[in-house]
């Protein structure tokens with residue numbers, strides 16, 4: 001290894017080209033079952049950058065619930081990782097960009113042609129008037145309902161087009177000893193909530209919640225909690241102790257009929273469980289949301305004051321490239337964020353998501369950082385606790401509006 005490093009260093013001197021070297025710490029929550037896509041990308045990076053050793057630092061916990069807290073400590077303590085996973089949109093911009101802890105990477109977008117490679121709406125999501133702040137590695141869809149076709153046939157039900165249809169088959173499934181819809185820990189319940197909100201409010205009013213144009217206490221918005229409560233009455237009682245993978249397992253093994261989860265569930269079912277899309281599992285837009293794609297994107301940026309800036313820039317270059325994205329996404333369940341992705345490399349689920357991404361109306365996910373400042377999305381866990389404890393839509397709505405006012409949601 002040392003000999004290779006010396007060789008690269010002398011090559012760099014001879015050619016005048018700066019090759020990045022040393023260690024590169026990548027920080028994310030893609031641990032264990034969530035790891036294969038990132039690991040494939042790191043392997044590719046190490047092949048292309050033999051002088052760099054990647055430290056794959058992970059903090060387990062779906063949707064970054066634990067990683068975000070560790071990241072905060074490190075950022076505030078002056079010990080930023082060289083690059084970290086963050087959701088494209090307000091999660092990064094409202095926190096670390098606002099706190100001037102990120103470097104503007106407009107230069108990289110220009111050098112690599114990323115401004116033309118990504119859809120304009122996505123470039124807007126990761127940019128402010130002051131600059132461009134992250135490289136999106138994928139597009140995930142939040143509003144997806146998963147099920148196993150053979151099981152539905154066995155129980156004599158169909159995948160519900162609306163939540164009313166779901167509530168109508170709930171007693172049939174319960175009578176068969178099946179959980180109609182499985183949910184897991186708090187954030188997965190918020191995840192279900194955002195899909196229910198989209199169904200109840202429709203695309204425009206859902207979007208208006210995040211700009212502040214529609215108040216959480218408006219009767220239209222409180223109606224979301226009513227429907228949500230009825231759906232939870234058809235769910236499992238041990239939700240708090242389940243990870244999203246364990247919730248997915250219940251659909252796969254037939255103890256639950258449906259779950260609503262982002263399409264990392266497709267990555268898990270294909271890459272980890274070895275199931276075939278279409279037969280091993282099937283999908284549809286979550287009830288009442290067909291024609292709308294609720295998106296989120298994982299992204300990485302360039303923190304200020306890091307140990308190895310050259311290596312981090314090389315990492316971001318690969319992340320945004322066609323090859324990088326088409327290595328990562330077929331394993332992850334997401335689609336490439338680029339316009340020129342090679343769809344032959346993707347399975348039937350991902351190809352259907354890619355078609356919907358082209359044709360559907362687009363809105364952003366709350367739980368996964370696209371539409372609201374981190375301060376609001378973190379506190380939404382408390383709103384959910386309030387609802388679960390009180391089952392009062394009014395109390396939950398008041399709490400949500402109070403937090404929105406406090407953090408200046410939409411401003």
Ligand code: GAL
Nearest residue numbers: 034061062063064264298368
């Ligand atoms: C999301 C993230 C996905 C996946 C998921 C479950 O927030 O964007 O890539 O990791 O959480 O942990």
